[in-house]
Amino acid sequence: MTNLQKKSQWLIQHFKKEWQIYVLLAPAMIWFFTFLYTPMYGLQIAFKDYSIFKGIAGSPWIGFEHFQTLFENDDFIRAIKNTAILSAYNLLFAFPAPIILALMFNEILNQWYKKGAQTIVYLPHFISTVILAGIVITAFSPSAGIVNTVLGWFGVDPVYFLSKPEWFRPIFIGSGIWQEAGFASIVFLAAIAGVNPSLYESAVVDGASRWQMMWKITIPSILPTILIMLIIRIGNLLEVSFELVILLYQPATYVTADVVNTFIYRQGIQSGQYDLAAAAGLFNAVVAFILVMTANTISKRYSRTSLW
Amino acid sequence: MAGVTLDKIVKCYGDIEVVHGIDLNVAEKEFVVLVGPSGCGKSTTLRMVAGLEEITDGTLTIDDRLVNNVSPKDRDVAMVFQNYALYPHLNVAENIAFGLRIRKVPKDEVTKQVAEVAEILGLTEYLERKPADLSGGQRQRVAMGRAIVRHPKVFLFDEPLSNLDAKLRTQMRAEIKRLHKRLGVTSIYVTHDQVEAMTLADRIVVMADGRIEQIGTPMDLFNHPKNIFVASFIGSPPMNQIEAEVETRGDKLFANFGDNSLELPALNELSGSDHGRKVTLGIRPEHIMTQADADTSSIGVELDLIETLGSEALLHTTVMDKPFVVKAETHGDIKHLENLNAFHFKPGMIKVFDRETGNVFDYPERLK
Incomplete structure (x- = not known):
């Protein structure tokens, strides 16, 4: 019996024995195939002069012309720059927020207070982004917003926060943290719960304070989880909460708020330039792919933790 | 320190x-x-x-x-x-x-x-x-x-x-x-x-x-x-336990169970008035003999299993429907153990416990 025959026989036996597992896996595979792999066929329009009348197959190939157009477009360059800046801020402020929150929750000894606090910070996650944006817009409103009302108490004139480009980034990052930090902290709380309690007991006997235990036991113990979440985050770095940007930005703040995805949305959906938008989207995906590969390799090399 | x-x-x-x-x-x-x-x-x-x-x-x-x-x-x-x-x-x-x-x-x-x-x-x-x-x-x-x-x-x-x-x-x-x-x-x-x-x-x-x-x-x-x-709890294999009744014959004490009767050591806390008292005998597997001696009393047994450990062997049987284990020396061979049909006990090696309280009779004063 050849190796190939042996392998195929083993495979048949394996399927017969474990078919239930594959049945359970099937819906996810079908979903991935239908919504993530099938549309990849359409990616080719990034290299074509696409016409909806000629269809994808019938449209002529034009090579990298759309990419050239994109990189000659100042708006696209601005969108890349904004995406990079917002991503960096996200990584700098929004990524550590749930970790800090989880560490703080872990230090709360009163169970009632802890559960109450957790529920309060989880809630914004369940609010629709549209409603969240509505709350933000209302809160920062120059006429009736709470922020301007409070500033008014200190004699500060109303600030038109949402129409000033310099305020877009702090508001965007802040509202993102408010919405997601609590819910994202669950992963880190679970990681903390998995830390062997005798490590803490041993440290207590050795004389460690709570602060020392947090730095020397909790954080190093959850580091693999932090790294995995970081890699996943880096993979989604260029997404920068597209819906929230769309809902919060306005032409006056494009200079700091327009990101690659909003650019794609405007070009593709609003202006009907599907091929150009596909090129921008492909560029986004390639950069994200490189980022996640790089992060994974670095993490694997230095911390033995990786996604694959 | x-x-x-x-x-x-x-x-x-x-x-x-x-x-x-x-x-x-x-x-x-x-x-x-x-x-x-x-x-x-x-x-x-x-x-x-x-x-x-x-x-x-x-x-x-x-x-x-x-x-x-x-x-x-x-x-x-x-x-x-x-x-x-x-x-x-x-x-x-x-x-x-x-x-x-x-x-x-x-x-x-x-x-x-x-x-x-x-x-x-x-x-x-x-x-x-x-x-x-x-x-x-x-x-x-x-x-x-x-x-x-x-x-x-x-x-x-x-x-x-x-x-x-x-x-x-x-x-x-x-x-x-x-x-x-x-x-x-x-x-x-x-x-x-x-x-x-x-x-x-x-x-x-x-x-x-x-x-x-x-x-x-x-x-x-x-x-x-x-x-x-x-x-x-102490000892491996654990001490064998036999539920028995005390019988006094003159100034000697015996424990009866089934058809067997074992002579007990002289105990200050058990006397003639304790005739018929329910006790538990505790006998360590190491203290049971496979050959009779001048002052031993014996019980008849049928071996279920012999576990060979090398220099020693564990002889398994049942006494009064309870597992009973004896540790015997092999001297390099277990043939002489295979046909055993009796175990022998020296009175001094038998511990007697009150079945009601679980306490041993005559617990040494120096250990109290």
């Missing part, structure tokens, strides 16, 4: 009392082993000594200092945990040094002490390795190193060998014993393994249901168990 005294120590979780006022005095440099079945309160007691559990009532003194409300770090104790409690992100040297670094010991001193401890425990070549890259025995040594390096007044061991395989356990047991001889630090050791207790302890404390059943040297516990629980 320091002694440890537990005076009427009680531990409650809510309304449930799990340790019921235990008294124990551990002398300076002594190695005391707390042994008992799961849930008997031995680990809870140890954790109260460490300061990891609050003491509900009673007093605990270490080196004549009341420490009930003293935090663990200020009790000057070091603890070795069952699952080693090594920090996975630190290497061996950093793990050993952890306690010293926390106490802000100067770096040069830390390096020197870690090197010394590593030398004692044979860990010098593994100092740069992470716990994940060590074997179970090496990890256990690192855990001990972390305790030793602090030069505490008291060592506390919470079932430190139970995660190791049998061979390694025997090896580590010897190492702990050697280490104790070398360092002479007062040690309290918790285990559910009576072999560990017997081999390591200066004194053993047998616990059951949150109470101390007996305290004594390993040989005291083996030869003079206070009650049926200690008798059955």
Whole structure:
């Protein structure tokens, strides 16, 4: 019996024995195939002069012309720059927020207070982004917003926060943290719960304070989880909460708020330039792919933790 | 070095009392082993000594200092945990040094002490390795190193060998014993393994249901168990038990069960008036003879199984429908054991327990 025959026989036996597992896996595979792999066929329009009348197959190939157009477009360059800046801020402020929150929750000894606090910070996650944006817009409103009302108490004139480009980034990052930090902290709380309690007991006997235990036991113990979440985050770095940007930005703040995805949305959906938008989207995906590969390799090399 | 005294120590979780006022005095440099079945309160007691559990009532003194409300770090104790409690992100040297670094010991001193401890425990070549890259025995040594390096007044061991395989356990047991001889630090050791207790302890404390059943040297516990629980817990294989009735014939005592009658030793606490009293006989497998002697009485048996251990064999049978085991010497062959049909007993080797209270008759005065 050849190796190939042996392998195929083993495979048949394996399927017969474990078919239930594959049945359970099937819906996810079908979903991935239908919504993530099938549309990849359409990616080719990034290299074509696409016409909806000629269809994808019938449209002529034009090579990298759309990419050239994109990189000659100042708006696209601005969108890349904004995406990079917002991503960096996200990584700098929004990524550590749930970790800090989880560490703080872990230090709360009163169970009632802890559960109450957790529920309060989880809630914004369940609010629709549209409603969240509505709350933000209302809160920062120059006429009736709470922020301007409070500033008014200190004699500060109303600030038109949402129409000033310099305020877009702090508001965007802040509202993102408010919405997601609590819910994202669950992963880190679970990681903390998995830390062997005798490590803490041993440290207590050795004389460690709570602060020392947090730095020397909790954080190093959850580091693999932090790294995995970081890699996943880096993979989604260029997404920068597209819906929230769309809902919060306005032409006056494009200079700091327009990101690659909003650019794609405007070009593709609003202006009907599907091929150009596909090129921008492909560029986004390639950069994200490189980022996640790089992060994974670095993490694997230095911390033995990786996604694959 | 320091002694440890537990005076009427009680531990409650809510309304449930799990340790019921235990008294124990551990002398300076002594190695005391707390042994008992799961849930008997031995680990809870140890954790109260460490300061990891609050003491509900009673007093605990270490080196004549009341420490009930003293935090663990200020009790000057070091603890070795069952699952080693090594920090996975630190290497061996950093793990050993952890306690010293926390106490802000100067770096040069830390390096020197870690090197010394590593030398004692044979860990010098593994100092740069992470716990994940060590074997179970090496990890256990690192855990001990972390305790030793602090030069505490008291060592506390919470079932430190139970995660190791049998061979390694025997090896580590010897190492702990050697280490104790070398360092002479007062040690309290918790285990559910009576072999560990017997081999390591200066004194053993047998616990059951949150109470101390007996305290004594390993040989005291083996030869003079206070009650049926200690008798059955100490010794491997455990002491055989036969339910019987006392019969007095003149000035001699006999125990009758089924068609058998065994002569009992003379006991001050049993007399002619105890005729018909229900007792449990306790006979160690090592104390039963396969050949009759001048002063032995015998019972007829049918062997079920012979387990060969090499120089010894375990002979299995049933007496009064209960398993009965005899440990016999093989002298290199088991043929002479295969056709045995009787076991023989010397009266002095039979322990007699009151079936109502479970207590042994004639418990030696010096052990009370």
